[in-house]
Amino acid sequence: MKLPTFWGGIHPPQSKELTVGESIVSYRPQGELVFPMAQHIGAPCAPVVAKGDRVLVGTRLGNNDAFVSAPVLSSVSGTVKDVTLRLTVPGTFETCVVVEDDGKNELAPEWRPLENYETADPKEYIKRIRDAGIVGFGGATFPTAVKLSPPPDKKIRWLIINGVECEPYLNCDNRLMLENAEKIVKGTVLVMRLFPEAKGIIAIENNKPEAIALLNETVSKSGAENITVQPLAVKYPQGAEKMLIEALTGQEFVITALPADVGCIILNVRTVYQIYSAIVEGLPAVTRIVTVTGDAVAHPKNIRVPQGTMIRELIDLCGGFKEQPVKILAGGPMMGMSMRSLDVPVVKGTSGILCLTAKSTMLKPIRACLHCGRCVSACPMGLVPTVLEPLVHARQYKRFEEEGGMNCIECGSCTYMCPANRPLTQGCRDGKASVAAMRRKAAAK
Amino acid sequence: MERLLVVSSSPHIHSPLDTRKIMGWVLAALAPAGLAGVYFFGVRAAAVMAVCVISCVAFEYLWQKLTKRTVTTDDLSAAVTGLLLAYNLPPSIPFWMASVGSLFAIIVVKQLYGGLGCNIVNPALAGRAMMLTSWPVPMTTWTVNGVSGATPLALIKAGAISDLPSWTDMFIGNIGGCIGETSAAALLIGFAILLYKDIIKWHIPVVYIAVTAALCALFGRGAAPLQEIFAGGLFLGAIFMATDYTTSPITTRGQIIFAAGCGVLTALIRRWGGYPEGVSYSILIMNLTVPLIDRATKPRIFGEVKKHG
Structure with missing residues (x-):
């Protein structure tokens, strides 16, 4: 059977075998955690805590009341050590809240499961999603509450759950699907209450047969009618918003349009998982699964870490470097950002830490264009x-x-x-x- | 450790296929035709190839040294030009002429226009065209097995269809002609290599050869379509010259238009032109239309409806 896909694209080496079999391990950071105020697309947050304040898991550290924004929450309990400029992933210094972890992991009292969530007004969900600091965890970090509030004249016909993960090396979404399939499906059911006319599609690239089989099974077990699992051809960038919509619905749209203009809403699997977690379990979205991998890392792993953890600690957890890295990336090799230091915190959009040696980066001189096409x-x-x-x-x-x-x-x-x-x-x-x-x-x- | 980190904009990985490897594969794909040339025309054919390749690489090296540019002879593109030029020469060509042809191809056609990727016509073909105009007799003296004689295309042009060599001789290349053009079999092996290694797509060679065969038959040249396509430099031109990246269109649609144009011109020249063969001039002429074809066949931008005008 020919699987749906899009026009163009490439087939880079997958390199996923490094971590595909690695179950997610949880990591408790040591010492201080750093929370940059700009972690999403839209208006950056301003700090709402001061030096010396006691904070708990889920306490707001930064906020902005602008429509396109999401709060930054603490991922640990402890004391605010400082509000200062710190180095962040892009290599710039940003305003950050630094929290000293007390190791107690106390949850803030306002975080409770949403009562009668199955019958509650779906509008409650949107508020909860915003409060939980949920953004697009696929990497674009667009505030999810905004995405789920399309203008009323836009009829949403497809709710696409993106488990494509077409970036080479990364496995965080794949592992999440394998280990938390049920929560992903239940989260999808919850979001579909917002769009009763929509058809739910969980899209997965065909190189993850286990995830496809497991989700198919979970969907049929859950009894959710309007949800299907759709395998897609393995091709990069299959997970890009426009390519995904082209593959699944056959629609194209101009660059200035949004998915909602063609009746689509796309959420990453991690985002749906966090939505479930926030509504049903009453937990804020303060952790993140990071694939630490690359041929320079001694023991590549998939790690669940509190946001704000220093990347250096994750490298140490993976046994450090076995070879000299030439590039260290936040994200995958195709769209990730190269970093100049390991002393930067994990943020909402950090899907992977990729350490590449000279051999795999293939830095070569630039030559003249051959016009090869x-x-x-x-x-x-x-x-x-x-x-x-x-x-x-x-x-x-x-x-x-x-x-x-x-x-x-x-x-x-x-x-x-x-x-x-x-x-x-x-x-x-x-x-x-x-x-x-x-x-x-x-x-x- | 991080002090040594490279910070750059994404993407951070590259396909292993680079310019040098592409040119290396083109040379490998040209090898069967070269071996056939040496087999049928003797050691002198090998000597002509050596002269052309060495001259082309040397002229590129000297030019880049003298003009204080980065020397790029290691990308093997000059070697490809040299070998292609040699394939387009008769085995009996004097070495100094081959060397002057190489000079013209590399310096005038390639480097004066800005080097690799900037030339507007195929350097090897332009070199051959210059040589054909300058030394018409040495450039059209064909010998095979020590006997000089007319090429199949000249025979067709003269209407002497019955004097044509046998099918097998035409297919394997045991006929008069340039060093690398006579063996359709060897050139097809090269085509298979290029396709297998994804160096070129099939469109240009297939469309070019098909259009030429169809039109030659339509124009009533007398010879069978297969005789037309095995004769002359059509396979060499269609597989190795018309597919030159720099001087062919960038999109598949453009490449089909380009190849069809080459086919039409080749058939016209063969039927009514002053030369028995039209491959090199058709490709040279179509080379000049490439910027226009590229403009007319831009891919449709995702999500945008085609604009008028």
């Missing part, structure tokens, strides 16, 4: 990266826009394929940022 066949958005990159280089941003450069989803497929090792994705990212900056400047005038 591999980038064009790879681009899932139908762009011509080899035309876009020189335009950015020449600062011809107007032509960059005309050639559709703003459509780039920065999936990295073109750069991966380029035999001349040209920084095509990087060029488009640069171009998009420059155009966005110019637009902001023009709007400010």
Whole structure:
């Protein structure tokens, strides 16, 4: 049977075997935890605690009342040690709340299961989801409560649960599905109460046959009627929002549109799991599963950690480095961010810590474009990266826009394929940022 | 330890296939035709190949040294150009002419336009075209087994269909012609290698050869379509020259248009042109249309309806 998929894309080595069989282990951090105030797309939080305050698990550390925002909660109980600038994943210094862990792991009293959650007004869910600090845990970290509140004129026909995990190396979603299938299905049922007309689809790439089988079984056992498990062809970037919608519903939409405009809402499996946890178990979304992997790590693992844990501690837990890493990434190798230090905290969007040696990063000199067209066949958005990159280089941003450069989803497929090792994705990212900056400047005038 | 970390923008992994490997595979795919050339035309064919490859690499190296550019001869593209040029020459060509042809191909056609990826026509074919205009007699003297004679295409042009060599000789390459063009069998092995290693897609060679065969038959040239396609440089041109990345369109749609154009021009030249063979000029002419084809066949951007005009 031909599995649904999208146009373009690439087949990088999966490299998932390093951690696919590793059950999730829980880790209790030592000492201080660091909570950056900007962990999601949208308005960053402002600290609402001061030095010396006692905080519990689920206590709000930062908040912003803007619509597109989510609070930052403490993942441990302890004392606020400082509110200061600390180094974060992107390599910048951000306002962070530093909490000294007292090791008691006391839950804040306001965190209780939602009473009569099965019959409660679904609007209650949205409030709970926001309070629990739930964002898109797939990596984009868009506040989930906002995503679940589409304008009333948008009819939602598909609720897509994204368990594709197309990034090489990562296994955090796969392991979550294998170990918590029931909660994922129950979470999906809860979200579907918000969209009674929608059809639920749990989408999983076909390289996770165990997860597909288990979820199929769990769905049929739960008796949930309107939910199906859909295996998808193995191809990167199958898990990207637009590609997923194209594969599942056959619909395309322009870059400025949102999934809700074509009747879709996409939630990561981890996000649904946290929704269940927040509503039924009354727990805030303060932990995160991180795949620590790469050929430089001694013992790669999938670890459940409280947010705010220092990445260095996770590397130590995995036995440190067995080889000299050349790049250390937060996230996967295709879209992850390379870091300059291990002394940064795990945040909501940290799906993996990937430590690559010189051999696997393959740093090679940039050569001249051959015009071979591999980038064009790879681009899932139908762009011509080899035309876009020189335009950015020449600062011809107007032509960059005309050639559709703003459509780039920065999936990295073109750069991966380029035999001349040209920084095509990087060029488009640069171009998009420059155009966005110019637009902001023009709007400010 | 982290002091040595590389910080860069994603993606962080790359496909192992790089320029040098691609060119290496092209050379490997060209090898069967070269061996066939040496087998049928003798050691002199090997000497011509050596002269062309060495001259091309040397001229590229010297040019890049003299103009203080990064020397890129290790990407093997100059070696590919040299070998392709040699395949397009008769085995009896004087070595100095082969060397001047290489100079023209590398310096004038490739480097003056900006080097690899920037040339507007195929360097090897342009080198051959220059040589054909400059030294028409040495460039069209064909000998096979020590006897000089007309090529199959010249025979077809003269209407002497009955004098054509046997099918097997035409297929395996035991006929008069340039060093690398006569053995359709060896070139097909090369095509299989290129397809298997994903160096090229099938569209350009297949469309080009099919259009040429169909049109030659339609124009009533007398020879059977298979005789038309085994004769001359069509297989060499369609598999190795028209598929040159730099001088062919970037999208599959564009490549089909390009290949069809090559086929039409080849058939027209073979039927009505002044030369018996039209492959090299058709490809050179179509090379010049590539920027236009690329503009006209841009892929459709995801989610956008096709704009008019």
